[in-house]
Amino acid sequence: xxxxTGLAALWLAAALALLQLVLAFAGLKGGKPELLAAVRPAxxxxxxxxxxxxxxxxxxxxxxDMSVLLVATNSHSMKPWLYKFAGTWGNHEGSMLLWxxxxxxxxxAVALFERALRRxxxxxxxxxxxxxxxxxxxxxxxxxxxxxxxxxxxxxxxxLNPLLQDPGLAFHPPTLYLGYVGLSVAFSFAVGxxxxxxxxxxxxxxxxxxxxxxxxxLTLGITAGSYWAYYELGWGGWWFWDPVENASLMPxxxxxxLLHSVTVLATRDALRAWTIMLAVIAFSMSMVGTFLVRSGIxxxxxxxxxxxxxxxxILALLAVYIGGALALFGWRIGSVREGAPFxxxxxxxxxxxxxxxxxxxxxxxxxxxxxxxxTEAFGHKVSVGAPxxxxxxxxxxxxxxxxxxxxxxxxxxxxxxxxxxxxxxxxAFIAILVSVSLSIFAWDRMGILPFLGLxxxxxxxAASLAPLWKRNLLRTPLFTWxxxxxxxxxxxxLAGMACDSAFTVEKLVAARPGDTIKTAGWTLRFTRxxxxxxxxxxxxxxDMQVDRGGTPVLIRPQSRFFASPPTTxxxxxxxxxxNGQLYVVLGEEVEGGRWQLRIWWKPxxxxxxxxxxxxxxxGVLALVGRERRGWLMKxxxxxxxxxxxxx
Amino acid sequence: xxxxxxWLPFILFLAFVGLFASxxxxxxxxxxxxxxxxxxxxxxxxxxxxxxxxxxxSADLATGQPRLLNIFASWCVPCAxxxxxxxxxxxxxxxxxxxxxxxxxxxxxxxxxRYGNPxxxxxxxxxxxxxxxxxxxxxxxxxxxxxQGRIAYQHIGDIRADDVPMILDRxxxxx
Numbered sequence: 001x002x003x004x005t006g007l008a009a010l011w012l013a014a015a016l017a018l019l020q021l022v023l024a025f026a027g028l029k030g031g032k033p034e035l036l037a038a039v040r041p042a043x044x045x046x047x048x049x050x051x052x053x054x055x056x057x058x059x060x061x062x063x064x065d066m067s068v069l070l071v072a073t074n075s076h077s078m079k080p081w082l083y084k085f086a087g088t089w090g091n092h093e094g095s096m097l098l099w100x101x102x103x104x105x106x107x108x109a110v111a112l113f114e115r116a117l118r119r120x121x122x123x124x125x126x127x128x129x130x131x132x133x134x135x136x137x138x139x140x141x142x143x144x145x146x147x148x149x150x151x152x153x154x155x156x157x158x159x160l161n162p163l164l165q166d167p168g169l170a171f172h173p174p175t176l177y178l179g180y181v182g183l184s185v186a187f188s189f190a191v192g193x194x195x196x197x198x199x200x201x202x203x204x205x206x207x208x209x210x211x212x213x214x215x216x217x218l219t220l221g222i223t224a225g226s227y228w229a230y231y232e233l234g235w236g237g238w239w240f241w242d243p244v245e246n247a248s249l250m251p252x253x254x255x256x257x258l259l260h261s262v263t264v265l266a267t268r269d270a271l272r273a274w275t276i277m278l279a280v281i282a283f284s285m286s287m288v289g290t291f292l293v294r295s296g297i298x299x300x301x302x303x304x305x306x307x308x309x310x311x312x313x314i315l316a317l318l319a320v321y322i323g324g325a326l327a328l329f330g331w332r333i334g335s336v337r338e339g340a341p342f343x344x345x346x347x348x349x350x351x352x353x354x355x356x357x358x359x360x361x362x363x364x365x366x367x368x369x370x371x372x373x374x375t376e377a378f379g380h381k382v383s384v385g386a387p388x389x390x391x392x393x394x395x396x397x398x399x400x401x402x403x404x405x406x407x408x409x410x411x412x413x414x415x416x417x418x419x420x421x422x423x424x425x426x427x428a429f430i431a432i433l434v435s436v437s438l439s440i441f442a443w444d445r446m447g448i449l450p451f452l453g454l455x456x457x458x459x460x461x462a463a464s465l466a467p468l469w470k471r472n473l474l475r476t477p478l479f480t481w482x483x484x485x486x487x488x489x490x491x492x493x494l495a496g497m498a499c500d501s502a503f504t505v506e507k508l509v510a511a512r513p514g515d516t517i518k519t520a521g522w523t524l525r526f527t528r529x530x531x532x533x534x535x536x537x538x539x540x541x542x543d544m545q546v547d548r549g550g551t552p553v554l555i556r557p558q559s560r561f562f563a564s565p566p567t568t569x570x571x572x573x574x575x576x577x578x579n580g581q582l583y584v585v586l587g588e589e590v591e592g593g594r595w596q597l598r599i600w601w602k603p604x605x606x607x608x609x610x611x612x613x614x615x616x617x618x619g620v621l622a623l624v625g626r627e628r629r630g631w632l633m634k635x636x637x638x639x640x641x642x643x644x645x646x647x
Numbered sequence: 648x649x650x651x652x653x654w655l656p657f658i659l660f661l662a663f664v665g666l667f668a669s670x671x672x673x674x675x676x677x678x679x680x681x682x683x684x685x686x687x688x689x690x691x692x693x694x695x696x697x698x699x700x701x702x703x704x705s706a707d708l709a710t711g712q713p714r715l716l717n718i719f720a721s722w723c724v725p726c727a728x729x730x731x732x733x734x735x736x737x738x739x740x741x742x743x744x745x746x747x748x749x750x751x752x753x754x755x756x757x758x759x760x761r762y763g764n765p766x767x768x769x770x771x772x773x774x775x776x777x778x779x780x781x782x783x784x785x786x787x788x789x790x791x792x793x794x795q796g797r798i799a800y801q802h803i804g805d806i807r808a809d810d811v812p813m814i815l816d817r818x819x820x821x822x
Binding site for chain 1: 654664
């Protein structure tokens with residue numbers, strides 16, 4: 001009964017989305033407020049129903065109900081409960097249901113809590129949100145039903161891809177999805193504003209918290225995904241420019257640009273058309289990413305099944321929503337008045353520069369990701385690898401970092417070059433100091449990009465702290481703190497990337513138990529290798545005593561075998577020290593009882609993810625700082641007035 | 648000019664949709680086909696893969712009659728899905744040999760007990776060396792071998808019910 005109830009809830013939610021769409025547009029078109037009054041309750045009920053359907057699917061997975069096709073093909077009764085739970089979204093149907101659920105819940109939240117938006121734009125936004133949801137409901141109900149039964153049920157399931165059996169990955173997709181779908185709210189806002197023709201500072205202030213929240217989640221999702229790939233795939237790298245990774249990076253780039261441009265719009269009422277365009281592009285990139293991952297038209301290390309039918313469905317959705325929004329943009333943006341003007345030397349200009357550079361990187365990544373597809377259309381097969389992206393995106397990203405250093409030190413509206421350059425004296429001094437010392441100590445050891453990266457990282461680190469200079473730190477607004485910390489996070493990440501690519505030491509050996517290996521100042525004593533059994537896997541585990549002139553520490557790299565489906569995964573042993581990580585992977589047995597071992601010493605590599613966390617933290621502070629007053633005021637207003645009157 | 652700029656994203660997007668659509672509807676040729684089609688089988692001799700079937704060597708496959716060589720494994724889910732079609736082919740009088748990949752005899756026995764045994768001979772390819780020599784990249788795969796022991800056709804993936812007549816055709820033309 002659980003599966004049938006879930007399916008019924010889904011159909012009901014789809015019907016409510018249709019109702020919500022019709023009510024919003026009929027109400028706005030005919031100017032009938034009584035129709036509009038029902039829009040918000042419909043959105044709330046729709047959100048509750050999808051959440052209910054998703055909870056039921058989780059229940060089916062936790063109970064290992066093998067009569068449900070999705071459970072049988074993606075779960076196994078022997079699996080630890082956490083992975084049964086995570087198995088709910090570790091597959092195509094489940095993750096699409098998660099997508100719809102997050103959209104439904106976000107829509108309900110927009111209906112309940114959004115009070116800054118003009119009423120007509122609010123209604124148009126809810127109508128837009130319903131229109132997007134409808135397409136995804138249709139996709140689920142007609143082509144990806146997660147509640148299908150099988151008869152007879154198999155005795156046991158096929159299991160979840162063992163690569164996904166990792167606590168990090170169990171929660172990585174939901175985080176990313178929350179981010180993706182949060183951008184759908186920004187998209188609906190843009191559509192709503194285009195329909196009503198009201199794009200102004202008030203609109204931007206209403207949109208900003210949604211963009212910020214989505215951006216924070218995307219940042220966390222990408223950081224977690226990168227760390228997962230680093231320790232689980234066992235190849236020692238942290239970014240592969242894989243289509244699936246790019247699918248999460250592209251919306252993040254667009255959202256970062258949008259975040260800055262919406263701030264310009266909120267503060268200075270400039271960049272109106274550009275902000276709307278970015279809101280459309282950001283969510284479009286989420287959808288394009290989903291399409292690339294789900295349709296199987298690009299091969300990737302972790303893409304889902306190849307399925308042209310589903311691919312065509314998502315392509316149709318893509319064409320309708322993005323095409324529709326872009327056409328709406330072309331048709332309506334002329335009616336949006338130009339915003340406030342600004343001088344050439346001003347923070348606005350630097351934010352425009354930031355926007356343009358981010359868009360260029362986005363374009364580079366998009367072209368690189370789609371290039372194999374383009375050449376295939378002309379009969380050639382090529383693959384675009386990391387060298388292309390590194391070589392092209394790298395220098396642009398470094399330029400962007402320079403804009404990031406100068407921007408916060410420039411005033412809104414107009415500033416003077418001489419004054420700005422004075423403020424930049426200290427970061428410039430740091431840059432010179434770093435480049436001189438690097439040239440002396442490590443000139444022959446590093447490439448030009450890591451060299452520049454390290455110099456710029458340290459200079460930008462100094463520059464991003466500069467806005468706090470000579471300020472009362474307790475009185476500094478949280479929003480400013482957020483900006484400082486997020487920018488510092490970028491510098492920290494960049495420093496980590498530069499150190500990793502410049503100073504990593506790699507060693508590949510074939511060793512017998514009893515052997516001692518020396519590399520990068522470390523001594524590794526390989527003591528023994530022994531089998532080991534886990535919940536639903538068996539493994540070979542190597543014991544190694546490692547030290548660097550201190551007390552030895554035991555580390556245990558593993559090679560794991562999963563029976564269902566049969567797969568081998570590497571569990572790298574990571575030893576974290578303040579100045580870097582030792583990374584050991586156990587490989588295959590070679591002749592004569594010797595084992596392949598891959599050993600890396602990676603100086604300061606952890607800074608990459610620490611930076612990611614700082615960036616997200618900065619976002620949270622900015623969100624709380626900007627919204628806290630608004631929340632308090634709304635709360636007080638609600639205490640003294642009846643519910644509807646505030647809306 | 649401004650008008651063009653405003654509509655530019657839309658135009659670019661249309662181009663992308665066209666590109667995606669062409670990628671989506673293009674025949675999928677990512678599958679690697681064996682270069683051995685039309686060539687004689689590489690020589691091999693494998694130990695028996697099941698307790699009640701003889702072992703398999705490449706010489707056993709040149710019998711004057713076209714036959715099927717099925718590559719499977721007891722741990723492979725599509726192989727279980729493929730089993731009824733192989734039984735149907737067997738009932739149609741087709742002779743089928745098999746190579747079990749990265750498998751153990753007890754597991755193969757259990758698999759055959761559960762899904763039926765359409766095979767004359769079964770070889771055990773514990774390290775999938777023969778599979779690689781054959782130019783096969785996954786399980787299941789099925790080769791049509793003509794009477795002289797040459798590979799006439801390679802079928803990648805499981806044989807579905809609607810593939811059966813095609814396989815019979817291939818066998819007939821390999822005569």
